[in-house]
Amino acid sequence: MILVRDVFQLKFGKAREAIAAWKEITSTFDKTMPKSPERRILTDLVGRYYTLVLESTYESLAAYEQFGKTVMANEEWRKKYQEAVAFTESGYREIFNIVS
DSSP, rough: OOEEEEEEOTTTTHHHHHHHHHHHHHHHHHHOOOOOOOOEEEEOSSSSSSEEEEEEEOHHHHHHHHHHHHHOOOOOHHHHHHHHHEEEEEEEEEEOOOOO
């Protein structure tokens, strides 16, 4: 099992809009994909201001890769993703093995 954390640094003052956009994006997963991963959206309490994390779990790296291909082929997802990107300064991805 793996954990994927997509960490986004949002533009100043745009957290509310970014959270709404990511909630829409993730609801698209549920509507259009039968095997949508377990996920959650996290925001900062301390540390860097205006940080949003999209955290999801997958059975394997292969499952993560397959989900990514499916998502990228979805026109509705791509459109909503562009809306969320408008609120983002930068980002990075972390992938972890879940040990226990």
